[in-house]
């Protein structure tokens with residue numbers, strides 16, 4: 001036997017070289033699995049991964065992040081802009097650098113999107129004794145702070161010897177490619193091992209193209225699912241993020257339009273039904289009343305690529321038809337077994353196309369199609385009426401409506417946790433409005449700007465990218481990726497909705513126990529328990545300017561409109577601070593969502609809230 005050809009590399013060089021050789025191919029389009037490496041260096045990765053990147057291992061480009069959490073969120077923005085076919089790697093030092101990755105890893109894993117995390121780890125040799133930034137665990141010597149990444153990672157491994165990667169990395173790659181169940185893939189590398197050299201088999205670094213195959217549905221389950229649709233009187237389709245990731249929008253529309261089945265969209269699935277004429281909009285507790293009316297009455301729910309989380313199902317109170325049944329079309333076992341669904345395990349596009357073929361010539365009952373059409377027309381008219389009426393002081397929802405009108409079909413608008421995401425979910429019409437990236441799974445404040453940066457880095461968005469954030473989100477940080485954007489020569493618009501507090505949480509408190517506490521950006525008066533004094537004046541534009549961005553304050557819809565046009569032409573990130581009145585969008589979604597209510601008598605009004613809660617909660621159903 002001739003000896004296997006080997007190449008001597010450090011472990012970090014080998015890891016980067018291996019990942020650089022992995023490619024994906026979907027529908028004939030080939031892309032690198034890893035499009036680049038984000039990093040912040042510290043003693044845990046500066047010499048190992050730093051040296052590997054500096055020596056050009058694998059030819060991967062290094063991007064300098066400003067916070068570890070933001071780097072992961074940027075990678076998520078990037079991979080979502082590639083519909084999961086290409087992602088970024090993120091390297092961090094050890095200790096606080098690693099734990100700073102945890103939140104981003106949670107966002108990735110909850111949303112089932114692949115990102116590669118390469119934190120440094122403790123010394124494998126242990127000859128140093130307790131190390132800088134290494135926590136000494138009381139009951140365990142082999143646990144490090146990187147173990148906090150385990151529950152938020154789809155795959156986790158710790159590399160304590162160079163040759164371990166030869167078997168570990170193909171598993172890590174498989175996890176990155178496992179759409180439907182992907183997430184953060186963490187390969188923690190002991191800091192001494194990063195730099196250790198080994199004679200790796202040369203074949204490890206051969207280019208590999210992984211076909212993102214479209215899993216075909218089983219014939220018998222497909223037939224059973226089609227039969228359920230055929231006999232349904234009131235079918236709907238819930239389009240989740242899986243429809244977008246599978247690039248199945250056209251197949252969804254073909255099925256919906258041919259069979260007259262209304263489509264409703266989850267947050268991650270917003271835009272999936274862009275070509276479906278019976279698109280009733282966002283489903284769930286802050287969704288469109290049209291979508292929720294249809295969901296309430298539906299007798300057959302075809303749930304495609306959705307996790308069916310509580311915000312969507314109204315904590316299992318939304319679907320009220322006594323005969324309702326579910327068909328889940330998904331790749332993830334976890335989703336297939338929910339709601340007592342008939343499990344149609346398949347790629348979203350393959351499944352939808354299979355159903356369309358099996359249902360050829362079938363249309364849903366005319367009364368149901370008319371019912372859906374009327375609900376949609378009514379909702380669109382109501383939205384037009386409400387956002388068409390200008391209030392004296394610009395409200396938050398008017399600002400969202402201006403952004404909706406200004407954004408074009410080739411643009412991308414990024415949202416996460418704030419009042420604005422709910423308002424957008426209610427009023428956005430995917431059939432005519434711009435594509436969005438709504439992160440309301442982990443609902444992580446601080447996702448937006450990094451994700452906008454990641455989307456810009458992906459280069460797949462032909463138009464302009466906008467990130468919509470609250471002032472509370474701005475103050476939480478993760479705005480410093482503006483600096484990275486400037487380094488990389490990328491521009492996008494950031495709109496900060498300035499409503500002087502965490503207003504969606506204030507609304508939550510008012511709904512749960514009737515009073516606001518601790519949510520307003522006010523000074524403390526004396527030793528008052530709550531913050532009730534003067535409202536703080538915060539100059540968000542000056543903040544953005546200090547980082548190198550441009551920006552402007554606006555106080556009216558007309559000013560916002562002009563600013564949005566100006567921002568589009570900017571060669572650098574442009575921040576618009578939109579000063580608004582916090583007014584609830586006067587459209588009731590018609591769906592509920594459970595949150596905890598104190599079982600107490602004070603403050604006054606709590607009993608009533610509790611009673612209203614019991615009424616809403618009584619609609620709860622078990623779906624088994």
Ligand SMILES: Cc1ncc(C[n+]2csc(CCOP(=O)(O)OP(=O)(O)O)c2C)c(N)n1
Pocket residue numbers: 417418419420443444445446469470471472473474497499501502503504505
């Ligand atoms: C990282 C993180 N921390 C806390 C929360 C809980 N939370 C959800 S929305 C919100 C307030 C958002 O305030 P702001 O960004 O000003 O938006 P507004 O509701 O005022 O429109 C908070 C604290 C969260 N979703 N994410």
Ligand SMILES: [Mg+2]
Pocket residue numbers: 470471472497498499500501502503
């Ligand atoms: Mg706010």
